[in-house]
Amino acid sequence: MIEVKGLHKSFGDAHILKGIDAYFEKGETSLVIGQSGSGKTVFIKCLLGLFPYDKGTISYDGKIYSELSEDQKRNLRAEIGMVFQGSALFDSMTIQENVMFPLRMFTKMSKSEMEDRADVVLKRVNLDDAHNKMPSEASGGMQKRVAIARAIVNNPKYLFCDEPNSGLDPKTAIVIDNLIQEITDEYQIVTVINSHDMNSVMEIGEKIVFLQHGYKEWEGSKDTIFKTDNKAVTDFVYSSELFKKVRQMYIEEKQ
Amino acid sequence: MTYLNNIGLYFLMIKEMFRKPTKWSVMKGLILKDIDDLVIGSLGIVAFISFFVGGVITIQTALNITNPLIPKYLVGFATRQSVILEFAPTFTSIIMAGKVGSFITSSIGTMRVTEQIDALEVMGINSLNYLVFPKAVAMMLYPFAIAIGMFLGILGGMAACVYGGYTTLEDYITGIQMDFDGFHMTYSFLKTFVFAFILATIPSFHGYYMKGGALEVGKASTTSFVWTSVVIILINYILTDMLLG
Numbered sequence: 375m376i377e378v379k380g381l382h383k384s385f386g387d388a389h390i391l392k393g394i395d396a397y398f399e400k401g402e403t404s405l406v407i408g409q410s411g412s413g414k415t416v417f418i419k420c421l422l423g424l425f426p427y428d429k430g431t432i433s434y435d436g437k438i439y440s441e442l443s444e445d446q447k448r449n450l451r452a453e454i455g456m457v458f459q460g461s462a463l464f465d466s467m468t469i470q471e472n473v474m475f476p477l478r479m480f481t482k483m484s485k486s487e488m489e490d491r492a493d494v495v496l497k498r499v500n501l502d503d504a505h506n507k508m509p510s511e512a513s514g515g516m517q518k519r520v521a522i523a524r525a526i527v528n529n530p531k532y533l534f535c536d537e538p539n540s541g542l543d544p545k546t547a548i549v550i551d552n553l554i555q556e557i558t559d560e561y562q563i564v565t566v567i568n569s570h571d572m573n574s575v576m577e578i579g580e581k582i583v584f585l586q587h588g589y590k591e592w593e594g595s596k597d598t599i600f601k602t603d604n605k606a607v608t609d610f611v612y613s614s615e616l617f618k619k620v621r622q623m624y625i626e627e628k629q
Numbered sequence: 630m631t632y633l634n635n636i637g638l639y640f641l642m643i644k645e646m647f648r649k650p651t652k653w654s655v656m657k658g659l660i661l662k663d664i665d666d667l668v669i670g671s672l673g674i675v676a677f678i679s680f681f682v683g684g685v686i687t688i689q690t691a692l693n694i695t696n697p698l699i700p701k702y703l704v705g706f707a708t709r710q711s712v713i714l715e716f717a718p719t720f721t722s723i724i725m726a727g728k729v730g731s732f733i734t735s736s737i738g739t740m741r742v743t744e745q746i747d748a749l750e751v752m753g754i755n756s757l758n759y760l761v762f763p764k765a766v767a768m769m770l771y772p773f774a775i776a777i778g779m780f781l782g783i784l785g786g787m788a789a790c791v792y793g794g795y796t797t798l799e800d801y802i803t804g805i806q807m808d809f810d811g812f813h814m815t816y817s818f819l820k821t822f823v824f825a826f827i828l829a830t831i832p833s834f835h836g837y838y839m840k841g842g843a844l845e846v847g848k849a850s851t852t853s854f855v856w857t858s859v860v861i862i863l864i865n866y867i868l869t870d871m872l873l874g
Contacts, residue, residue, distance in 0.1 A: 479754060
């Protein structure tokens, strides 16, 4: 479990996070949503240790991040998988080498063992014939799946995804969403997704944290988000006519 | 203030580069790849420039010796001294600041823009050790390229001298053997090692700490070339004064 208490982060005079509290459970797909500039990326980067935070605590299964030594932080990071918005694949390596990279860095596996493990995870993300392709030869959806494969190859305890659907067509986006949810359930990992894609919210939002102006404005799930009266949330979620209609139909159906 | 901040950040980067070393089996591959990219990949341009600039130095020297009392073998002597003391280590390093430096800045800068450096950090890898350290080690072979440059510079001078009819082959060879001081080679290679470290680290600094997108990668490459050249010239002055002054 990841527990966040009173998280504050500023850049100069700009106070980005203003006391965020949240917790993310094992085996649950959690989404952090909010408008652009609401602080979601900063929040995720603080969780990952890429940005040092000013105040508050972040604990991973009871271990408070700021109290860990550099070595302990490094060991913790080896338990984290991350899917970046732009996939962040190493462009000088083939897809198979990208997936094997965390194994090369952190395990003593032989080359054949690493190749076997890469085969398993690439098959898991439905990419069994792309081993020798370079990332530049892969489509956006394929790159995202490779990024997921690389993130899970080392059996992480925590998985973070920064807008995993950006730049993908709706059909591929759903495939990626479902893949992340299945993996979360299958490997019982803590998954935190940073998104502003409403399809993802409806599809996999087992837990949703809504950020606005650096505050946690609302928390719930894909079911409760339909019923909430929180104006900030409804303005954000139902900004399009389509979603307004979907919400109306959902409420009518439930009644 | 920004300059002071950057100088401090540069030295912190150097310190960080030696911390949390990457696994040797991985590091070995990175070093070999960087030797290929940075040193072996530069041999062609170093050879080409050295040969022709050596020729130009010879022609210029020969054309400027108009006094019949000055012996012709001084052309060979002047070429050797120019090539060994300044041209091969310093002038070539400034050209390398453009070739190797912009390659390093743009490759690391692109990794920054595309979040590949963040990916390394998230995995718990010391990205500075992973990216910059192998380049610094690989560049320690750069003096070999400079040694080839010295040889070809003197050879180019000889070709220009003999085929251009400026002096005889015997005069040129007498000149390049005259008053040879072994310490000049020590001085030359000592500063080449320092330049090699500068060539690996300053462009890495500009790539690693850049912010922005593709346009900024280009700007960082230009800034990196300017600062690498400036530092090489300043260090050249300081080392020359210390070692030969």
